[in-house]
Every structure is written in C-alpha cells, then in structure tokens.
Amino acid sequence: MRSTSHREQQRVVSKVTYDTTSNKFIGFALPLDDNGFPIANSYSTESFSCLEEWYSNVPRAKSLNAYLIQPLSSAANNTSPFLLSAYGTDNKFESSDVISRWHHIHQKFKAKDIRILGFSTDCDSRYLHAMRASLGFFSTFAYVDHPDLLSIDLPRTWSWFFMQHEQLYICFQDPVHICTKLRNRILSETTHLLLGDQLINIEPLIYMISNYSKLDHALVRSDINPKDRQNYSSAAKISSNNVVALLEKIPNSLGINIYLQ
Template identity: 25%
Template sequence: MQNNYPSVVMLMEDATRILQQAQYDAIVYRTLTGCVSPLIENEIPVHRYFDASDAYVVANHLKDCILADTAYVQLALPMAVGAAPFVLYYCGTDNIFRFTDVVNRWKYTEKLLGTEGIDVIGYSSDGDPKLVKAMVSRTVFLPCMEISRWGRWFIVNNEHMPVYIQDSIHLINKIRNRILKADMMIGNFNISKTHLNDLLVHSKDKHGLTVKDLKPQDKMKFTPTEKIMNEELVKFMEANVPECDGTATILRCMQNIHEVFSNVNLSPLERIFKLWYVLFLVRGWRNWIKL
C-alpha cells in the first residue's frame, strides 16, 4: 500500500532441499531453527515452537523433533510493473503434507490478506503433485465441449478467482533439460541436443553458447535456457545446421511460454496467439513426441 501498488497480488511458492541441521537462534527468538514444527488448524507451522530457554528443553527438543530437509517459501508479487516480490511465508518442513493442507493454507492466507484489503488473483508453483492437485481441486471446470476442429477441451469458469498456473521458468527449464537428456521426435522431425552441439564449431559471437551451457550442473539455472531459446541462435541454427526443424520448433515454443508470462507489453491478442502456438504443440505432445 505504501508504494501505491494495486491491492492485488499473485502468490508464488516453491520448496528446495536443504541440509538437515538444528541451530540456535540467539539473536531474535531464542529458539531452535531447522526443526519441523507441528501445524495449527490452518496448516501454518506453530511459530517459535522449539523454545530454547534452557539446556534441558533444548535436549528434549533435539531428542524428539524431526529435522527439516526442505525449505518452503511463499512469495507475494504485487501486480505492478517493476514491483519486487516479497516473502509472505517460509518454514522448514519434512515435505510430508497433503493437498488438502495446501488448500487450507491458501484459504487462510487469502483471509489474512483480505483483512488488509488485498485480493489474491492467482497462484503459481512448479509441478509438485500436491500443489497441482490443490490447484485442480479449487478450479471450477465447465463440462467438456466438443469442438470439431480442436477436439475435446476442459473449459474453466473464469468467473471464479483465483487462477492457477505452473511457473513458466520451471516449465521452460524442464523442457531444456529434456532436450539435453535425450532425443525426441515431433512427427518426422527430430529434436536433438546434437543440433545445439553442432553450433559450437562456429564462433561464439554467432550463437552465444558455450560447452558448459549444454552440460548444466544446476538444472534450475536460467541463463543457459535464455541462451538456447534466443531467436538469433535459432535463426543461425536453421541456416547452418541441417534437419534442425524439430529443435527450432521446440525452442520457439519455449520462447512463447516465456514471453507470454513475462512481457508486459504484449497486447491481449498477441498473448493469446502465442499461447495457442504452445497449446497446438502440447495438444499433440503424446502423439507427436516420441523418445
């Protein structure tokens, strides 16, 4: 509110593996951190549950507690150009919870934000099955419609908010990792890492790639993905690498996914056009793409 942002936010959440380790927080709360707290009614961990007021209490906690192996974070992104997300919620967890726990926590978060006049218009996450199931359970689907040209599609009742999406950065990186892992086919067209490797015989200033970009140790590093799907690289590959149509197509699919969710300057029609380009491929994914 202080920044004059609209009173609507997108909530984004993800988890990452951490080393299991209990630590003493002497500065802020005089508690143990790194332990899994029990959940209260709204599926929020009990705050400052592991009191560390004396050595006996600490010893008992360490004897009975479960150490967290996952850090879980939820961010809120104001719907304004240039707005930075801020941490709304974080905790250590053993990642043992149900999709219903996620739904209850979302409802509680929406309620708390609502008391401040802030509306949640959507959720974004990676493909964690619990989160995806929570999204599906809260989405209001209309009956399937038969459209002769496009086949059967689920139609969502968009009068119900919020909306749910898979985080585009995760999605694009997963496609990149799949390309680098094994060859695939779209119809009769090959999708192959070999086409990208063939670029390395040319000067780097022509395509921008390095050997390291095609052997990523960090699967979630996004810089190599940006390089691989760069339009100048795709055009150079089409001009210099034979039979790379399949690879070029999937790279342009990645471009469209990224642009649809990150380019605020796209008009509604441009955004829909690029989404349909992606959906055209995804619709036939099982039939066209073969390992």
C-alpha cells in the first residue's frame, strides 16, 4: 500500500489541564526525542512542587501539529485522510528534527508494508530546509546509499526540472497554503507587486465586482477581504477562468491577470 503524509499546524489558546484518565498534565510543550517525535509521557507527577516548577519554567504549547496520512492505492481512491498524530508544540525545533521525524515515519510504515511516497507541509523555513536536504535540492542529500531509494524516470526533455533520479520520498508544499498565500500577497496593504511596469493589485477585481454581474464572475466583496487569510474557496474563485477572462476587458489589469494565471 502507498500513502503520503501531510502536516498541518494550527494556533491554539495556551492552557494547561489535567487529564484524569492518563494522569498527565496537558498543555505544556512536549520535548522531542532523537527521532524528532514528541515524548508523550513527559508531564505526569504526584508532586506539587514539580508541577509548580513546570508552570514556572516549561513553555506552554502555542500550536497544534497534526500529521495526516492519505492512502494512494487504486482500491482507496475515495478514502479520506486519517489522523496519524497530533501534539502541542511551542514551535521550537530544527530542520534536523523534521528530517529525523520523516525518516522514522517512513521506516515505521515500511515495517507495516506501507510505502510513504511523500510528505507535504506549509512554507515554514525549517520544513523547506528539510525538504531540500531530503531531495538533495541544492543541498547535501540526506539519504545517500539508503537501501529503499525510489528510481524516478524523468523525461529527457525536462532539462529545466532539477531532481535527483533516486529519492527516498518526494516533498512538496501544501497546494492549499500556496494558493492562499498567493491570494494574501495581492490583498496585502503593505506589499506592492510589479510585473514590468504593471502594478498587481485588487483594483481590477473591485471594478469587476462593482460593474459586472455576479453571474459572470461569482465574486463577492468578502472574497477580497484581507482579514480572512485562510479562505481557500476565495482564492480559487478569484483565479477562476471566468475571472481571468473578464479581466481582459478591464483596463490596467494585465499584471493581476498574469499573476492569477
């Protein structure tokens, strides 16, 4: 069976609670072991002074890291991803922790006769560095002479596509995050984008919403609201074929038209 793994991170309200079932305190940032995995049983104690010390010195978890697994076999085309793990973190780690974690996940699944073909995540610089090392992309390849390397048959005409022909797994950025980041960039009030002498901004979209029927473009004002930074449906709408076609009729829209394509 073949699968891919995806990592998602969400901000959470820092709070420590006591779990009566496991006799653990939940909410402290978990330390990582040599494999980059959180040490689950780190905060269980019967000592009030120990708990007091934790409250004084141990950082609270500020984010929730979740790892999802997506089966890729033909028999599981409609299978939804399932949760592999979730844990609180203070977001303090190194790219080496990420590489160790990915390799450990790969090896554990291999023992169950499941091949992890790839990992995806957002644009955190430490994860991008781990991707580069894992792929050998302008970086020292992390898995030289690994026994489980895959052979990738790239077309000979793809001289522009830089990738080693042997990889342990593939890394790629989460396309939803990429799409929303592209949207947020053009909605930013502090960032100015230029394409040649063409300014890339949302004025043509505002003009479109004000002067064309919603039936033609399906946009509403909230689609260009910069406060909702994770609105993927909005990102998909403003880059739709109908919007791109209408932009050709609007003055001074060449820059954003090319950007959205």
